[in-house]
Amino acid sequence: MLDVQPPLFSVIIPLEYHRGQWEQSWLGWKSQTVDRSLYEIILVVPPDFSARGELKALAGDGARLEFTESSHDIGLCAFGATKARGQYLFFTESHCWPEPDVIELCIKAIAAHPEWSGFSCKSVPICHNRLSEAEAQMYQADIEFGMKVHPWRKVLDQCFVTRRDVYEECGGLREELGHFAEWVLAAAYHARGHAIGYLEAARFHHYYVGKLGDLKRFTLDFVQGEIRYFSEGRRGPGSELLEIPIEWSCQDNFDSGLARAAFAALLREGFSRRDRQRSGETWPAFRRWVEPALFGDRAARVMAWLVAVHARCVLTAMVRVGSRARISRELKRYIAALIYLQRLDCIHGVRSKDRGALPRLGERVLAQAGFHGLEAWQGRSFRWSEPEAAVRICAQPGRNVVRIECLDVRGPVDRIGVRFHLDGARIADASIMARGGAFEVSLDRPSSATFILAWTCPRFEAVGDERRLGLPVAAIDVTSGAG
Incomplete structure (x- = not known):
């Protein structure tokens, strides 16, 4: 693969979290209808990839193997981008495979849309059990919203094509942010005036695993990156576009010292106020403050854990005996409870560190x-x-x-x-x-x-x-x- 001219595309495939589909992904890229000189394939191999022998035999000289110590999809993609030679970077995942005309359609889109600095392709779900169907329904709705409705959240790492110079200008993918890095990168593109399109004709098949453990790990990865990003307090282009989670902006509500002060003021004033007595507000106010005054955020985290456990138990039962509609509802309920719990736990982990980035009502x-x-x-x-x-x-x-x-x-x-x-x-x-x-x-x-x-x-x-x-x-x- 020693081309005189660099290829137009560098297809970057991270081999972490391949869900047993990496061979299918490889065959999809080998079956493209365009001349092979137009694109290179970079397989980025994590240290724990167990099928290295089979990989080398299957890929032969049809792909470049890049080995790295990174063990996260985003980190592997970022590393692969540093090794790419193409004018365009094509990020995908190893549990996704393209239809044969994807590269051909991408070339036509580049010519037809010079205003696009990048674009995402169409994600087609592949499901194999009832939970994977509900998982696909939930995520596909979010993808469709991002691609067709949301003003800037259009980076989809399943199938994202971008000019390499714009990718580098906007800071690239940051491994430490996990999959939240996609949102950060999309916001940076938008803030710098770079348009991202949606090429619905170019189709990728995305394999949904349908396992609760994997869902839990993915949400935790996203939440950890989200809280890490806001704890940094960066003010680069696009930072103002990212919505601050209410759990982050209101985390001081669990400050035990402040809660005791508010509770003391309530004890001195609140119980004697006629307006509180008339409205029945006294005891709700008492319950509101006594918990954080005594326990900080511990009681809230325990309650969030109980809610998440209950939601998971209900979902597990519904996967066995419930209707598809009920499974879909319970999955959304479980994911919402899980995200809330994970945000509280992640915020608890950084509370002892510098939190100067937290939005305040005044500098003092x-x-x-x-x-x-x-x-x-x-x-x-x-x-x-x-x-x-x-x-x-x-x-x-x-x-x-x-x-x-x-x-x-x-x-x-x-x-x-x-x-x-x-x-x-x-x-x-x-x-x-x-x-x-x-x-x-x-x-x-x-x-x-x-x-x-x-x-x-x-x-x-x-x-x-x-x-x-x-x-x-x-x-x-x-x-x-x-x-």
């Missing part, structure tokens, strides 16, 4: 508990607090003014009825000003340190919203002076 806010996810109102971003909330703030010696800016969603701030507490003690009304759509809380600190500011307020009843809503907080700023 170190942690915030009792807040819902980020949303927008009249073009402005904000976060609803709960009727009880607490923030850990970095202070300077002397006078500090904490300004809590609120949007006018529930009316003027001076009519809400908020009560503030500093490190467990009620703050005097004379130290609190409500003006300009914000609360200004004046505090004297003898030395540079952190403190916890907590508050309670009546619950805001929003139509059609069952959440416990307190203040619509847009920002928290801290001004320090000598006093």
Whole structure:
């Protein structure tokens, strides 16, 4: 295979997780209708690949074998890309095989769509049991949404073709992010103005294994990459497009120190407030805060584990005796429960590390508990607090003014009825000003340190919203002076 001219395509096939289909994949590539000089095949071999003898005998001189210590599909693809000679990289998986005209159709698409920097092909599911049918139905719906509806999530590693220079410009596939790397790469393409198309005529057969253990490993791989990416706090092109999981942005809700502060404020103020007594809000608020105050995130993780175990048991039973529709519903339920559990566990694993990348309401806010996810109102971003909330703030010696800016969603701030507490003690009304759509809380600190500011307020009843809503907080700023 010593071509004078480099090939047009470099087909990169990672041999990890081949599901026993790598020979079928190889035969599919050997059967292409175009001249063989137009593409090279790079088989990237992980260290634990057990059929090396059979691989060398089957491939002969028809493919290049590249050996690496990586043991993940994404890492193997990334390594193969560094060895490629083609103008276009063609990423696929070893449990997928192309129809004979795939390369031919790709050549025509490149000529017909010069605006495309890359494109994904059509994934055709191959199923062999009832669970694999439900698995294919779930993932195919997601693939179709990405390819035809979503504005940028169009990188499908089963069958993705890209100009090599654009791939390198956008940072390539990052092994440490697992299969979340596909989303990161797709976002980078979109942010840099590179269009990714969908070539539905070029068909790949994708083998669905239909095993719960494999499904669990795949979701964990994706979630680990997702949480690792957000923990890095990168701000490169495309980072703003990736939706932050609510479990990540609200992880401080399990901060036991903040939960104790919110709970203490509730004990001092909440049980005596007539508005809480009238609405029956007292005991729900009590249950909300006592758990994280005593156990941090442990109780939530145990409950998430129990829900996931129950969902798996139900799914296992339905695979044996349930209808196809019931299996599909229970699979989605199990995957949702599994992702929630895995996110909590992954976040727990990084909580002890630097979390400066976590979205905060202000630069001096170190942690915030009792807040819902980020949303927008009249073009402005904000976060609803709960009727009880607490923030850990970095202070300077002397006078500090904490300004809590609120949007006018529930009316003027001076009519809400908020009560503030500093490190467990009620703050005097004379130290609190409500003006300009914000609360200004004046505090004297003898030395540079952190403190916890907590508050309670009546619950805001929003139509059609069952959440416990307190203040619509847009920002928290801290001004320090000598006093």
